[in-house]
Amino acid sequence: MRIAVDAMGGDHAPAVVVEGAVQAARDGHNVVLVGREPDVRTELTRHAGAPAIEVVHASEVIEMHDHPVSAVRQKKDSSLVAGMRLLKEGGADAYFSAGNSGAVMAAALFVLGRIEGVHRPAIGGVIPLLDGRVFVADIGANPDCDAHNLLQFAQMGAAYMEHVYGLTRPKIGLVSNGEEESKGNALVLATHPLLKSSGLNFIGNVEGKDVTRGVCDVAVCDGFTGNVMLKLAEGMQELMLNLIRQAIMSKPHYKLAGAVLKPGLRSAGKRLDYTEHGGAPLIGIRGPVFIGHGRSNATAILNGIRAAARAAEGGLVSKLEASLAKAEAATV
């Protein structure tokens, strides 16, 4: 599987993107770096003895603060858009970018298009749990949604967890401000009955706390709520590790015990680290497209490339298409 990587995407591009791509190439992945060739080649020279990596030149760069749709329209030769074309034209089997996520979505829509019947593709995110993980969709592609969008996120999320993680009838929760059916904003109140009659394994409304307890495999929400949740989860992790660090430093005998425990605490923290969990899949698009965190380091890039390769190998898109067609047929 050949993975097109947006070399200019992310807060620390191209340096960390190239570094992550080199690691992936060393792992045996077939990577194509798309971006400003001179800059990318300069970065590649920093990695002596690395396998040769193909570079496809693209002269423009879409910045994090660019308006997604207009940037994609205007910067046709940006790395972000050119990589997507490479996937479309068969020059790659999957795509990864840690760049402007709105622009990745817009480019995916323009260049690859939606799976038939999908109104609004979503970005899926994973929160690792004590035992397993929860797939949250949408985490940012669609800040404003309607109930039908959320129904489709549930259908696509279920298919993703079935085919990528091998779950049978994944449990679907609807993120709300209370477990009771009467709780919710206007969107949640309108979505609840659709999920109830969807044929999915819908367990009802879930609160923030239920999500982290793993009561559902897929947590459905609009992209605004999902994005706030995912970033708050990161922030809480950071806050707690800092509080623990502070506690350890407060007394000499804590410091000693803390030194012994350090590797254990580090591995606990790593369990929740987004950089360990690859990119976020764009679900509902005709192609395996993965978006990395803007703040991605090289490990995050490497894991994003791995996730994209896995999805391409597993035929994710055709499986999503089949699932949605089945759901559609059931409602007709």
Added chain:
Amino acid sequence: MRIAVDAMGGDHAPAVVVEGAVQAARDGHNVVLVGREPDVRTELTRHAGAPAIEVVHASEVIEMHDHPVSAVRQKKDSSLVAGMRLLKEGGADAYFSAGNSGAVMAAALFVLGRIEGVHRPAIGGVIPLLDGRVFVADIGANPDCDAHNLLQFAQMGAAYMEHVYGLTRPKIGLVSNGEEESKGNALVLATHPLLKSSGLNFIGNVEGKDVTRGVCDVAVCDGFTGNVMLKLAEGMQELMLNLIRQAIMSKPHYKLAGAVLKPGLRSAGKRLDYTEHGGAPLIGIRGPVFIGHGRSNATAILNGIRAAARAAEGGLVSKLEASLAKAEAATV
């Protein structure tokens, strides 16, 4: 200061409410328990040697799953509503309930009414941070809001942090799915310019991660988003403590070090524990009304009563009125 306490409100009422009220009375607080007198008296007999606590009988109970507005209309003699009347009629100076938060809001609106100029009162919540805290509003009263509502939450939140925590020109952040001004759902995009020209110390959009880093003193959002955030913060805390526990149990020498560190880790966890931080103020209502977590234990009830007493002593309501009148005058 005399605090009216809804004895029947919360998942573990009346037992833990009475227990918390007894603790408050032992601390010298003047508490009035409102609820089914026989049940409340039975609970009171479990606390031998407790100071005498006045009980005001109310025959009905509003349940957690009751529809807020119709419950308040129909159950006029519920503890939740009767306690609010006691405050209105001068029989109490502040009010606390761990019951159905929507019903507390509805009762506060019907019985006490809004501060002049306030369109939608909000519930404020506190997330404790490494250094200080952030006040989040709304955390659940208004699942659907408009931009003007959010502007007022910012004004009231600023006044709250000024008068209860002594901050000067509190920093206001607008919760969004990105720091850039161009990011947000329709509500956030409409609110941003209002906050910019409000005269408040508005620092711009804040992501979930910024909130826990303490970049702002007041995080403004609709009640749906705020509720999901607060409960996810709780859930992440629980998840991380479980992960750490798992790490500690994984190796014999970790277990030893863990035993030494236990009190330190416990105090770190306690820093984030909602039961330590009192109830959530209902801001924008003509009276100091505090709502406790439905899952409140006796300590949470005690701290809620303390917070209500502090607010009443500080003249919170008249200070909010003055702040809002000033904001109003500035925009005319």
